[in-house]
Amino acid sequence: MPYKIGLVGKPSVGKSTFFNAATMNTVDEASYPFTTIEPSVGEAYVRVKCAAPDFGEECDPRVGYCHEGTRYVPLKLVDVAGLIPGAHEGKGLGNKFLTDLNEADVLIHIVDFSGETDIEGEPTEGHDPREDIDFLEEELDMWYLEILEKGIDRYESKMNQQDVKLEEELAEQMSAFKTNKNEIKQLILQEGLELDPDSWSEEDREGLARSIRKETKPMIIAANKMDTEKAEENWREITEDPDYSHLDFVPVSAHAEKALKNADEQDVLDYFPGDSEFIINEDLPEEKEKGLEKIREFIEEYGSTGVQEALETALFDKLGVMAVFPGGADGLGDEHGNILPDCFLVPEESTAEDFAYTIHSDLGEGFLHAIDCRENRQIGAEHKLDDRDVIEIVSSN
Numbered sequence: 001m002p003y004k005i006g007l008v009g010k011p012s013v014g015k016s017t018f019f020n021a022a023t024m025n026t027v028d029e030a031s032y033p034f035t036t037i038e039p040s041v042g043e044a045y046v047r048v049k050c051a052a053p054d055f056g057e058e059c060d061p062r063v064g065y066c067h068e069g070t071r072y073v074p075l076k077l078v079d080v081a082g083l084i085p086g087a088h089e090g091k092g093l094g095n096k097f098l099t100d101l102n103e104a105d106v107l108i109h110i111v112d113f114s115g116e117t118d119i120e121g122e123p124t125e126g127h128d129p130r131e132d133i134d135f136l137e138e139e140l141d142m143w144y145l146e147i148l149e150k151g152i153d154r155y156e157s158k159m160n161q162q163d164v165k166l167e168e169e170l171a172e173q174m175s176a177f178k179t180n181k182n183e184i185k186q187l188i189l190q191e192g193l194e195l196d197p198d199s200w201s202e203e204d205r206e207g208l209a210r211s212i213r214k215e216t217k218p219m220i221i222a223a224n225k226m227d228t229e230k231a232e233e234n235w236r237e238i239t240e241d242p243d244y245s246h247l248d249f250v251p252v253s254a255h256a257e258k259a260l261k262n263a264d265e266q267d268v269l270d271y272f273p274g275d276s277e278f279i280i281n282e283d284l285p286e287e288k289e290k291g292l293e294k295i296r297e298f299i300e301e302y303g304s305t306g307v308q309e310a311l312e313t314a315l316f317d318k319l320g321v322m323a324v325f326p327g328g329a330d331g332l333g334d335e336h337g338n339i340l341p342d343c344f345l346v347p348e349e350s351t352a353e354d355f356a357y358t359i360h361s362d363l364g365e366g367f368l369h370a371i372d373c374r375e376n377r378q379i380g381a382e383h384k385l386d387d388r389d390v391i392e393i394v395s396s397n
Ligand SMILES: Nc1nc2c(ncn2[C@@H]2O[C@H](COP(=O)(O)OP(=O)(O)OP(=O)(O)O)[C@@H](O)[C@H]2O)c(=O)[nH]1
Pocket: 009, 010, 011, 012, 013, 014, 015, 016, 017, 018, 028, 029, 030, 031, 032, 033, 034, 035, 036, 037, 080, 081, 082, 083, 121, 224, 225, 226, 227, 228, 252, 253, 254, 255, 256
């Protein structure tokens, strides 16, 4: 299963624009709230430094592509409806969209840093983006709390049966969040609580819901519309605010990314996603050239449009994922002579045996040993892999 990144935020912040820019899809974008109702799933890419050049080779990716040693590895991106305060009580489109996000491994909260949309996504001026950051966390926490409460009811209704364990019942109820009983138990203990919900106050329950949410839905913030006048001021103020220093912010202009990709498709210029520069190929009408020069200034100032950066910060830094290439000790080609056709995104701390299972369950079941192709040495099942390792699995299957 490829990793899935979910885009969340109130209406009109640019979730669909970010989604289109990253996936080159064409879902509707508009300045009125609730433009998006049904969720969309598309393919986006994260950049990985390709391992083939380290072996003096050029790769032949089966999926995605590679440009001058930068491999673009696919993952799934999900665009959903906007949410407004009170969604958990049914306001706006309610929390139907939250179900659409269940499968996301990590979230990007898209925040409108221009301050030109109010808390419900309607046009305004001078809105403080901090309000949006706060309310979204609260809405997510309320959603988790509701499901946690259901889990507690479930446990209490079974309490007089034998062998009923709190953490098992809660994990079962919250299974859509990709959690398990060990994680739940650990979080309960970390909160300083006993394994008995009767002893928990309302605050304890809220705190536990929040910590389960943080653990199972890590999130970063994409400060979008950074190309607008007011955004720079908001950026400075918020990134210097100690109350928000625990969050990860990436400055983004989804507009700029979309403009560059469109121009690249039309061969007006050459642009590779995430780059801090682009080359214009032809003479352009003055208006168009001016627009592109503005984007050039933006990416020079911020290092990029931020779309790639946001995806990669979410996946690699926040979720803790690394890239591993299946290879062979006698050469990097597969049976068709394709060099390093695959690149897998796997959790940090994955072992050689985990990696075998990621490639195919048969390989995992028949695991004998693996070979670290960079050092040409045998490694065992429990050996922890590193980012950009090239690994051959030796299996009896
Ligand atoms: N200046 C600027 N405007 C942007 C940017 N990204 C999106 N917008 C504008 O913001 C408005 C809302 O964009 P959408 O992508 O439809 O927003 P959304 O978050 O998907 O909205 P809903 O589907 O209603 O929840 C549109 O008018 C976009 O053109 C950006 O990077 N800069």
